[in-house]
Amino acid sequence: MLFSPANASTQGSQLARLTKWYSTAEILTMATSGNAELLALSGPRNPYPGKLGVVTEGALADLLLVNGNPLENIQLFTDPANNLSVIMKNGVDYKEHAH
Numbered sequence: 001m002l003f004s005p006a007n008a009s010t011q012g013s014q015l016a017r018l019t020k021w022y023s024t025a026e027i028l029t030m031a032t033s034g035n036a037e038l039l040a041l042s043g044p045r046n047p048y049p050g051k052l053g054v055v056t057e058g059a060l061a062d063l064l065l066v067n068g069n070p071l072e073n074i075q076l077f078t079d080p081a082n083n084l085s086v087i088m089k090n091g092v093d094y095k096e097h098a099h
Helices: 005-020 024-040 074-078
Strands: 063-066 084-089 092-096
Touching (some): 005 024, 005 074, 024 074
């Protein structure tokens, strides 16, 4: 999602509030592959040239391992400290817990 770095700590809550207008699946798609498609449209100014929004060899993937099913409960993203077991950005582990 394209939010200001200053608002990074509230991104999960911002996602959860979107349920007023969108289904959980629509929200998760917009926040992941939808934004990847928008970035690809920016042409030479695209900050992430390469495959985005997919998990495949050679792709630029950021991965989250969620403790629960976010399709059933998007509120899981409002408490990332307890509900995200793994956070990986650009192939680097930023958070890893064994549960």
